Amino acid sequence: xxxxxxxxxxxxxxxxxxxxxxxxxxxxxxxxxxxxxxxxxxxxxxxxxxxxxxxxxxxxxxxxxxxxxxxxxxxxxxxxxxxxxxxxxxxxxxxxxxxxxxxxxxxxxxxxxxxxxxxxxxxxxxxxxxxxxxxxxxxxxxxxxxxxxxxxxxxxxxxxxxxxxxxxxxxxxxxxxxxxxxxxxxxxxxxxxxxxxxxxxxxxxxxxxxxxxxxxxxxxxxxxxxxxxxxxxxxxxxxxxxxxxxxxxxxxxxxxxxxxxxxxxxxxxxxxxxxxxxxxxxxxxxxxxxxxxxxxxxxxxxxxxxxxxxxxxxxxxxxxxxxxxxxxxxxxxxxxxxxxxxxxxxxxxxxxxxxxxxxxxxxxxxxxxxxxxxxxxxxxxxxxxxxxxxxxxxxxxxxxxxxxxxxxxxxxxxxxxxxxxxxxxxxxxxxxxxxxxxxxxxxxxxxxxxxxxxxxxxxxxxxxxxxxxxxxxxxxxxxxxxxxxxxxxx
Ligand SMILES: Cc1cc2nc3c(=O)[nH]c(=O)nc-3n(C[C@H](O)[C@H](O)[C@H](O)COP(=O)(O)O)c2cc1C
Numbered sequence: 001x002x003x004x005x006x007x008x009x010x011x012x013x014x015x016x017x018x019x020x021x022x023x024x025x026x027x028x029x030x031x032x033x034x035x036x037x038x039x040x041x042x043x044x045x046x047x048x049x050x051x052x053x054x055x056x057x058x059x060x061x062x063x064x065x066x067x068x069x070x071x072x073x074x075x076x077x078x079x080x081x082x083x084x085x086x087x088x089x090x091x092x093x094x095x096x097x098x099x100x101x102x103x104x105x106x107x108x109x110x111x112x113x114x115x116x117x118x119x120x121x122x123x124x125x126x127x128x129x130x131x132x133x134x135x136x137x138x139x140x141x142x143x144x145x146x147x148x149x150x151x152x153x154x155x156x157x158x159x160x161x162x163x164x165x166x167x168x169x170x171x172x173x174x175x176x177x178x179x180x181x182x183x184x185x186x187x188x189x190x191x192x193x194x195x196x197x198x199x200x201x202x203x204x205x206x207x208x209x210x211x212x213x214x215x216x217x218x219x220x221x222x223x224x225x226x227x228x229x230x231x232x233x234x235x236x237x238x239x240x241x242x243x244x245x246x247x248x249x250x251x252x253x254x255x256x257x258x259x260x261x262x263x264x265x266x267x268x269x270x271x272x273x274x275x276x277x278x279x280x281x282x283x284x285x286x287x288x289x290x291x292x293x294x295x296x297x298x299x300x301x302x303x304x305x306x307x308x309x310x311x312x313x314x315x316x317x318x319x320x321x322x323x324x325x326x327x328x329x330x331x332x333x334x335x336x337x338x339x340x341x342x343x344x345x346x347x348x349x350x351x352x353x354x355x356x357x358x359x360x361x362x363x364x365x366x367x368x369x370x371x372x373x374x375x376x377x378x379x380x381x382x383x384x385x386x387x388x389x390x391x392x393x394x395x396x397x398x399x400x401x402x403x404x405x406x407x408x409x410x411x412x413x414x415x416x417x418x419x420x421x422x423x424x425x426x427x428x429x430x431x432x433x434x435x436x437x438x439x440x441x442x443x444x445x446x447x448x449x450x451x452x453x454x455x456x457x458x459x460x461x462x463x464x465x466x467x468x469x470x471x472x473x474x475x476x477x478x479x480x481x482x483x484x485x486x487x488x489x490x
Contacts, residue, residue, distance in 0.1 A: 003210075003234065003280050004030040005293060006470060008463070009307035010127020010152055011244065012036035013417075014317040014424035016310065018115035023315040023463040025122040032125035032152060033116050035139045036132060037376050037417065038108035039101060044087050044426040046072065049080030058111040058118075063145060063200045067103055086429040092375040093134040095178065095388065097193055105135040106198065109142030123149035126209075129245070130156025131346050132376055133178055137164065137193035144168050144206045152236065154214025155245050155348060157223065162211045162230025169208035171195055180388065181381040182404065189380070189388065214238055214284070214305075216247035218273035225277050232279065236305050237269055239285030243308045243443035245348040246339065260339040261349045275300045286445050288466070294473045308443040309452055309466045316463075317424040322440060324459055326353060331450040337442060342412035345377040345394045350416070353440040359419050364437050370396045371430065374417035414439060 008024040010016050012034035021031030045055050056076070059068035075088060093101050109126070116124045126143040128136060130153055140151065144165070153161055160176055167174035173194040180189050210233040215221045221235050240246045240263050250266040274281055280302040287296060288306035296304045310316060312323045329335040336354040344350040354360045359368070372378065372395035381404060383389045391403040394413035401407060418428060419439025427436045452461040452469060 003302050004028075004123070005297075005303035006030065006467060007125070007152070007212075007236070007282055007284075007303065007305040008032055008310045009242075009284060009305045010034045010125065011307055011311050011316070012127070012129070013420040014041050014426065015420075016127070017041070017317040017424070018112050020310060020313070020315040020317065020463060021116035021124055022118070022120070024310070024467065025116065025124050026120050027464055027467045028122060029467055030123055030125055030150060031116055032127050032150070033112045035109055035112075035126045035128040035143065037374065037421070038112055038139065038142075039090050039104035039135070040108075040374060040421065041424075041426065042104065042108035042111055043071070043075040043090055044421070046076040047081045047087050048426075049077060051080075054115055055111050058114040059107065061114065062107055062110055063202075063204060064106075064198045065200075067107055067198075071104065071107055084429060084433065086431075087426075089373055089428075092373075092390070093378070094390070095134060095189075095191055095380070097137075097191070098197055102135070102138040102193070105138035106142035106145070109139045110146045113143045113146035113148045117147060125150035125152050125212075127152045129346075130154065130158040130161075131348075133176060133191065133380075135376070136161075137174055137176055137191055140164060140174075141168055141193060141195060141198070144209065145204070147207060148209045149207075150210045150212060152212045152214060154216075154236070154238065155247075155346065157220065158213055159224055159228040161213075162228050162232055164230075165208050165211055166230045168195065169206050171203075171206070178380055181379055183382045187382075210234065212236055212282075216240070216269070217250075217267070218270045221274055221277060225279065234280040234282070234302070235274065235277070236282045236284050237271075237274060237301075238305070239269075239283075240267065240339070240349075241444040242285035243311060243351050243441050243446070245344060245346060245350050248348060255341065258338070259341070261341050271299055286443060288443075288445050288470060289448065289451075290469055291473050293470055304470070306466070306470065308445040309449065309470075310463060311442055312446070312449050312460075313452075313463045313466055314460050318440075319423060319425045319438070322355065322423060322438060325355060326440065326442065326446060327449050327453070327459060329355075330447055331453070333447075335447050335449075337444060337446055340412075340414075343414040343439075344416050345379075345392045345413050346416075351441050351443060353442045353446060355438070355440045357437065359414050359437045359439045365414065368415070368437060369430065369432075369434060370394065370415070372396070372399075372415070373428070373430075374415075374421070376417050 006029040010032040024031035164174040175192040284305035287304035378390035418436040422438040
């Protein structure tokens, strides 16, 4: 088996949508669709009239009878909703296996993977975050129905995923232990998903995709390989300069004068220990620069995973105006990126690009009414009466405290769900005409985006241009040597 040299990292929400993944896969590298919040992405596209009819085309091929029709009936607006109107939401995510939310997740993920794979025979991956557990089983099943080739998962310890892929490939029911805050030690709660609840017109054997775990330390890599409930096929070793969420430093609580988490020697990955695991591995976090692939290969890696340059290329889901602004800031040397220790309700540090009008600005953050209407980052907790509740530190503070959370934990949290939806042009219009502000994330490499511009007159670049640039040291005769400014960080 040959694995790709270059993996385009999964970027939620909708940043690495099917268009970007398809563009990358068609170039022979691994395109990865972001698996987060695809239920919402699907129903918002349908309410925008599904331009080009692509979602409906994919839904027509969905093998479980009746489900696509039910979803279309509820959410599809042929002429698109009026811009000043809000989107109809799906019910908040909950643990029931057959809820409308779970059905939307299966179909939404199927659609995204199906579209990314359409029209070519190359491989496509799906990225999920371990911390978001409620949709995981439905997402994996929907992706496998569409023939996903790789599943990539980080932001936690995804040791239960390989076995789930094995179960689904055999047509068996699968379950996933749910992390419940406040649960007693001897109690365990599991989510389950049974393919039998999704009867297909004709039975279909599902392929078991490769499973790649995204890790930030060799200790985690070793644990995963030893303790997973099935085969781990490879590792992506990601450093703290990467876009999106970052793993917290091993020594917690220390902040730099600018208020960012401080990473020290204990956070350095011992690559010798990774090599000892004898698995293919890819390096990520500022590897989207010319020469970096060569460096990674020399260290024994199979290749690199790159996010930030792809996030701002033409095919990504980010609103074109935001892309243009960020690239222009990079060119002018004025781009600022802050590793925010508090923004994300997950508790993981989150890279935020300073962008005017976005939630990175204090007045914008303070003017927003706190609410939790998407609910992907709600954490399950055990109520006093023993029932299961859900809470998010970015929800209205009084609600969070009523549910047993603390004011301290809620402080400075941002609604990542709504912020990221807005960044890909799917913002909600809330009551009182309040439009959800955008939240832009990118790795430290965002400062160097200008190096992908193939000329003074260019304001953007394609996924193919990023790939050519990154591969040019490896394949000089096919590369585009000379077209790119020598990369030097401003
Ligand atoms: C806009 C953006 C969104 C991201 N979202 C996710 C995500 O949803 N899940 C995930 O595992 N990684 C996410 N990442 C990380 C990428 O998949 C990739 O590993 C990382 O960007 C590589 O480092 P680089 O940004 O320095 O190229 C995101 C990165 C960016 C830039």
